[in-house]
Amino acid sequence: MLTRIVHPSPALVTFCERLGLPLTEPQKRHLINLADGILVTEGKKTLANIQRQFVEAPDPSNIADFLRISPWPTEDVRRRLQRFIVQRALEIAEAKGDPRVILVAVDDSIAEKDKQTSHLEAVDWHYDHLEGKKGNPLYKKGMAFIVVHVLVGSVHLVFDISIYLREKTVRRLNRRRPKEKRLRFGSKYRLVRRALEALKPLLPPGWAVYILCDRWYTSRRLINSCRRQGWHLLGTIKANRKRDGVRVDQKERALRHRRYERVTVTAADGDRRTYLVRELRGKLYRVPQPVRVWVSRRHPRDQRPVYLMGTDLALEGKQAFRWYGARWWDEVDNYYLKELLGLGDFRVQPYEAAERWVLAVLLAWNYVLWRKGEAELATWREDRAIAAQEAPRVRGPSPADIIRQHREEHAVIWLASACRTAIQLGEVKPVLQHFLRLSVLPAGVPP
Structure with a gap:
């Protein structure tokens, strides 16, 4: 099998050094190698496949032991990573002169x-609310997780990934655990609130913060919690949600004589779509402050309108829809995390080991977003320099471009190292054995 990594990526090492991780040198080396292997490995990101990417690498069991039994502070590493990426995103946004708005999805x-799958503690049956329907629920086996995405101006990052376990599953796992190692159940609301509380001290004053969520999270508890923090919430709600004691769908039907307001929103692919919008104002049940509800339809006969609720009474409808469209980054992140970075490819049994695997994926993905943000800042400066010449602007790199560039850097280093070794030794066979990790070369290989 063709190896890919001669030594860790210098850019990834620089990123990890700037985090100030509280790890020993061997632990830091294992974490960097794991993140590097996640980015380079194609297909399933199993520990064995990751180990095969290195010209010189320890046994896969060493990586598994790093996740399972190595004594390193998982939460401290998470907090250091979060602090650095938020601070750097704020610096880049300030340098580019972006609006002082932070969107948290x-x-x-x-x-x-x-x-x-039966022995992985982080894996269980979960209800899929996207494909499941009323009267025909659909359950999937896998790891349920909650992602908190942050958009600082135009700089995008993933702040946190939390594993969610059902209360029934937590009780079952705790029966086989000693008292000091028992897990604590956290509802999805609690996990979200915990992440937002960790984000709060990292945000400077003077920035407007909007929490974006879908109807599964737009609860009174989250609304009131955000308002106590001085933040605003922007999220969809169900049609049966009551505003001033009346369902919002009934209230909207009573306003059918009112003209629609046309709101045009530009999608991520540049496509422009116009929605027909009516606005309601009032108080939701057990929410002390008044809110605005925008009822949007694609056409006048649309029987499935969307109800978008916002706590900022001064926010215009067009801006609200444009900002809520930033949740498209949720789908982008989830695709990369699951399909390209192998968030669900772990095969370690303990919950704590799976949690560390998720942290390694989070570090690898934020490294990609960090390089993307730095490249966008450099591109922005180039655009300013050539603006007077009316030259065509350079498009900033996508996350896929960064991953491809990361792999190409390793390919250049690998080939240069192989050629240099062949020149020094004056023969090819030892080079092939070393760089392809072959104990015996196949027949017919020239000397």
């Missing part, structure tokens, strides 16, 4: 596993 998803 909350979403959940399921990293699917095989139905026969």
